[in-house]
Amino acid sequence: MPRGTHPRSLRRRTAAGCAALLLMVLTAGTATGATPTPPTPTPSDSSGSDRSGSDSSGSDPLDPRITEIMRKPGYRNAQWGLLQVDPDSGRTVHSMFPEQLFIPGSTAKLFSVSGAWHTLGGDHRFVTPLYAVGERRGATLTGDLALVAQGDLTMGGRTRPDGTVAFTDLDHTYADDVPGATLTPQNPLAGIDLLARQVRASGITRVDGNVIVDDRLFQPEPVLVPTPTPLILNDNLIDLTTTPGDRADAPARLDWRPKVAPYRVTSTVKTVAAGKPTAVTVTTSENGTRIRLSGTIAAGAAPVLKVSPIADPSAFGRTALIEALERAGVDVTADPTGGNPVNRLPAEYQGRARVAAYTSPPFAEYAELILKVSHNLGANLGMCLMAVTTGSHACMDGFPVLASFLDGAKVDRAQVQLLDGRGGNPVDRSTPQAEIQMLTYWLRSPEARRFREALPILGVDGLLAENCRACPARGKVFAKTGAAVGLDALNDRLGIGAITIAGYLDKGDGTFDVFYAGVTGASTPTTDPSGILDIADDVAMIAAHLQEATAASDAGP
Numbered sequence: 384m385p386r387g388t389h390p391r392s393l394r395r396r397t398a399a400g401c402a403a404l405l406l407m408v409l410t411a412g413t414a415t416g417a418t419p420t421p422p423t424p425t426p427s428d429s430s431g432s433d434r435s436g437s438d439s440s441g442s443d444p445l446d447p448r449i450t451e452i453m454r455k456p457g458y459r460n461a462q463w464g465l466l467q468v469d470p471d472s473g474r475t476v477h478s479m480f481p482e483q484l485f486i487p488g489s490t491a492k493l494f495s496v497s498g499a500w501h502t503l504g505g506d507h508r509f510v511t512p513l514y515a516v517g518e519r520r521g522a523t524l525t526g527d528l529a530l531v532a533q534g535d536l537t538m539g540g541r542t543r544p545d546g547t548v549a550f551t552d553l554d555h556t557y558a559d560d561v562p563g564a565t566l567t568p569q570n571p572l573a574g575i576d577l578l579a580r581q582v583r584a585s586g587i588t589r590v591d592g593n594v595i596v597d598d599r600l601f602q603p604e605p606v607l608v609p610t611p612t613p614l615i616l617n618d619n620l621i622d623l624t625t626t627p628g629d630r631a632d633a634p635a636r637l638d639w640r641p642k643v644a645p646y647r648v649t650s651t652v653k654t655v656a657a658g659k660p661t662a663v664t665v666t667t668s669e670n671g672t673r674i675r676l677s678g679t680i681a682a683g684a685a686p687v688l689k690v691s692p693i694a695d696p697s698a699f700g701r702t703a704l705i706e707a708l709e710r711a712g713v714d715v716t717a718d719p720t721g722g723n724p725v726n727r728l729p730a731e732y733q734g735r736a737r738v739a740a741y742t743s744p745p746f747a748e749y750a751e752l753i754l755k756v757s758h759n760l761g762a763n764l765g766m767c768l769m770a771v772t773t774g775s776h777a778c779m780d781g782f783p784v785l786a787s788f789l790d791g792a793k794v795d796r797a798q799v800q801l802l803d804g805r806g807g808n809p810v811d812r813s814t815p816q817a818e819i820q821m822l823t824y825w826l827r828s829p830e831a832r833r834f835r836e837a838l839p840i841l842g843v844d845g846l847l848a849e850n851c852r853a854c855p856a857r858g859k860v861f862a863k864t865g866a867a868v869g870l871d872a873l874n875d876r877l878g879i880g881a882i883t884i885a886g887y888l889d890k891g892d893g894t895f896d897v898f899y900a901g902v903t904g905a906s907t908p909t910t911d912p913s914g915i916l917d918i919a920d921d922v923a924m925i926a927a928h929l930q931e932a933t934a935a936s937d938a939g940p
Contacts, residue, residue, distance in 0.1 A: 443476050445465075445477060448928045455921070457907075458902065461879070461902050462904055463900075463901070464479055464480045464815045464883075464900070464901045464902075464903070465477050465815065465898075465899065465925075466479070466481045466815035466816060466899045467897070467899075467933070468819050468898075477929070481814065484813065485812065485815070485883065488807075488866040488867045488880075489863060489865035489866070490899075491804070491805065492753060492762045492806060492863060492865075494785065494794070494799060494813070495762050495766060495785065496750050496754060496762060496765060496804075497788070497824070498769060498784065499746070499750070499765030499768055499804075500746065501788050502769050502772055502788065504746065505750070507745065507746040509533045510533065510742050511532065511533045511578075511740060511741045512530075512739070512740045513528055513530050513578050513737070513740065514529045514737055514738065515527075515528060516735055519587070519736070522587060522588040522589060523589040524589070524590045524591065525592060526590075526591075526592045527592045527594065527727055528704075528738070529596075529735075530597060530701075531732065532612075532613035533613070534601070534613055534615075534764060535615065535743045536749045536758075537618075537743070537749070538615065538743075539569075539574030539575075539743075540616065540617055541752065542569060542743075546744050547744065547748055548748040548749060553756075553846075554757075555688060556756075558688040559665075566688065571640055572616065572707065575616070575700070575704050578707070578740075579711040581739035582738050583708075587713055587738060588713055588714065589714045590708070590713060590714070590716065590717075592715075594704050595723060595727055595728055596698075596701050596723050597725070598612065598696075599776070600776070601613060601771055601778055602777060603778075604778035604779060607763040607766060608759075609760045609763060610763070612697070613697075614696055614697055615696065615760070616641065616700055618760055619696050620692060621640070621641070621646060621674060621691045621693060622640050622688065622690055623639045623665060623688070623689045624639065625637055625688075626638070626680075626686045627654045627680045627681060628654035629654075633654045634650075634652070634653060635652035635654050637649075637650040641703065646672050647672065647673055648675075650676040650677070651675070652677060653680075654681075655679045655680070657681055657682045659681050660679060660681070661680045661684050662678045663677075664676070664677050664678045665689045665691055670695075671692060672694070695723070697725075698722055698723045700723075702719050705717065750837055751836075755838070755839055757846060757864070759807065763778075765804050766803070766804045772784065785801075792820070792824040794824065795820060798813065798814040798817035799817045800812040801813075806865055807867075818885045822885065822887065823897055826895065835895070838861040839862060839863065840861055841857055841860035841861075841862070841923070841930075842858060843858050847864065847923070851924070854927050856927035856931050860888060860889070861887040861895075863886055864883065864923075865885075866881065866882045866883070874906070875909065876909055877907040877912070879907070879915070881902065881903045882915075883922070884901065884922050885897075885900075886898065888929055888930040889930065889934070890934055891937055896929075896933050898929055900922055902921075
């Protein structure tokens with residue numbers, strides 16, 4: 384990160400991106416550069432850890448490669464947390480500060496996603512109906528079409544032909560934070576197009592009235608960032624892809640999606656010589672509908688993906704549906720652009736004709752998306768959906784539902800603090816023990832395998848896809864990653880609130896240990912984000928070493 388970057392911009396770009404990304408684009412290797420100085424335990428260490436980095440509580444000594452990582456000079460003032468448990472015997476394999484609250488980063492999603500999964504059910508499908516509100520004569524509806532939003536995370540925008548939900552290892556929602564984000568190939572408006580075709584198939588060819596998105600399912604809660612909305616299309620983002628021209632000085636090529644009025648995108652990005660800096664900037668009008676790209680892209684460089692937020696998701700969805708109806712052969716007399724006229728909606732839909740409906744994949748597919756790519760909007764949406772199950776329209780009412788679930792799952796709720804579903808609020812905390820308890824709950828569930836395989840898999844997919852691809856632990860660690868990173872302006876470096884990982888270690892006999900590893904209080908030498916990747920690599924390698932040692936121990940002599 385260059386010197387002089389505005390602190391607010393740096394915090395937004397680095398913390399948001401690292402919170403999900405950190406453990407990818409890392410290479411396998413053995414930690415080096417150890418010094419004799421280990422992390423120093425504090426009185427809160429109930430495990431009995433000594434200054435060697437191992438513990439004296441009867442659990443196993445740490446693999447020397449792990450101790451070597453923890454003794455690096457950069458961790459002199461940091462504190463590590465570590466907990467590994469054999470859930471079958473209840474034996475603690477490794478333990479360091481198991482009851483101390485750490486910043487969880489995105490490992491907080493283990494709690495929120497589990498709560499939503501339990502509350503809704505893994506096989507739950509969202510059915511988004513479209514009602515005819517008015518009088519129909521032949522092919523003409525005199526009245527309105529009302530799309531009743533149900534909190535469907537993707538509305539078909541990621542659904543593959545086999546009904547599964549597509550994702551890339553670095554999701555487009557992180558495109559403004561971390562280079563290399565890519566798009567799934569599916570049409571973001573697939574669900575909207577399907578609804579429009581169903582309306583035409585019902586025999587309606589003209590709507591002499593309006594189209595309205597009924598977004599009364601829940602009220603957007605600004606405490607949750609990003610803020611969920613009842614209707615979500617393309618994660619409430621416009622995707623902007625810049626590709627270099629054929630030669631230096633040529634205009635760059637621009638593509639964007641979804642193309643919905645009144646959004647307009649222009650670009651003045653120029654192609655520069657190969658090897659020159661690529662820097663694409665996005666600016667928007669106050670209402671977000673006019674988007675302009677500027678800057679440079681190097682000849683031969685990979686396409687650059689940026690995103691711009693959709694300011695009014697309901698109005699956007701209304702326009703998208705009117706345009707889709709027109710494509711399907713249904714004429715709508717209302718102006719396709721403008722606000723969403725919710726004042727025209729009926730109090731209820733009893734007796735109204737349902738002329739179309741979109742049915743989502745099962746919720747477990749959405750949970751996998753959230754966990755694999757650390758989908759922040761989806762994690763926060765889960766809090767709102769839990770609230771809705773109680774009849775509430777207030778997303779904050781999802782927290783008592785989550786609390787009740789955690790109590791039933793035998794997670795010590797006093798060891799968890801949350802004010803969102805994603806793990807990005809300053810109040811969010813959890814202990815290694817609480818995360819182990821959450822993971823252990825799933826091992827005893829009929830959906831144990833389904834949940835485990837929804838987590839990123841080391842060296843295989845999600846945010847661990849590029850990590851440890853050639854090491855023995857590849858494919859044998861199933862874990863959620865997390866981070867909290869910010870600018871230390873005093874020392875012109877990045878401060879590490881936490882970098883964490885928690886999940887399952889394959890023992891090789893069809894059973895799994897549960898584990899947590901994380902560090903708090905570390906820092907990078909400069910503001911260069913590559914220093915964060917070095918720390919994340921250390922945390923990932925600790926997980927790999929734990930699995931290797933566990934599998935070797937389980938194999939016996």
